[in-house]
């Protein structure tokens with residue numbers, strides 16, 4: 001959302017002389033409130049902060065750092081929260097606040113008053129809140145490292161911010177994971193490296209033609225829609241029809257291609273191995289059930305090993321572009337049972353393809369998803 005405003009502000013020269021001479025010179029700062037993204041940007045942050053009347057407006061979202069503008073109404077607060085791995089800097093441009101921080105939600109032993117021109121540093125892992133104790137909106141800007149909110153975030157009210165945070169908590173994947181890319185993913189191995197489980201020719205068609213097609217389609221479909229700046233997980237959770245199908249196929253293929261390695265094979269270890277034993281009795285039994293699910297899937301689709309929020313595993317079959325995310329499950333491992341995944345190498349022998357894939361599964365990668 002772009003909001004254009006113009007603020008009138010005394011130049012520093014005028015402001016400095018104001019006490020001594022009458023000075024009517026003023027500079028006009030044109031303010032366009034939007035997320036400038038990871039672009040070179042120079043702005044008058046004071047004018048931008050004063051112009052913002054949303055609870056939160058993302059101003060600049062880079063790769064490692066983000067700036068947001070906040071306006072906290074009289075009697076309101078930022079909201080008691082903790083960012084486990086994010087440091088935060090805030091600067092108050094107008095208003096008066098009480099700043100509280102602590103190690104737990106109930107022991108906020110650090111208490112300070114802050115006002116215009118004060119800076120607040122919040123270390124990662126500290127519970128914190130900033131309460132507007134003045135009689136006008138508290139105007140501040142915040143800098144997060146790493147990025148905290150999606151690019152282009154606008155929360156008009158605190159309620160809207162809390163709803164978005166709730167949705168964020170339901171997510172399974174970090175937006176920065178390599179498999180979350182909407183561009184054609186780079187394969188972490190040479191196109192001939194997975195043969196004979198998957199031939200060079202199949203990889204070249206599957207990755208270079210089929211996946212590239214989904215990437216091109218999604219780009220065209222989301223242009224100008226509410227999903228234009230959304231990540232794959234959000235699109236899959238919230239869309240349907242062609243947008244869902246193409247976003248689903250991109251994430252499914254990204255998870256598929258990145259789970260293989262020419263030095264793969266063997267068995268999982270650690271927590272995942274224990275969970276597989278608990279759910280299927282043994283790894284060998286799990287393999288049998290997984291292959292059987294893939295073989296019995298009618299038409300095109302994907303067979304998945306997925307986990308619920310307690311880590312309980314299940315094997316699910318999904319038609320077409322389906323993904324366990326839509327059932328509230330986290331995708332861990334997947335075999336593609338669309339014919340385009342194996343027809344050049346195995347023709348109609350889907351079972352043989354599924355059986356052959358085990359020797360290239362990189363269990364370290366799969367374990368990292370669990």
Ligand SMILES: [Fe+2]
Pocket residue numbers: 206210253336338340341
């Ligand atoms: Fe595929």
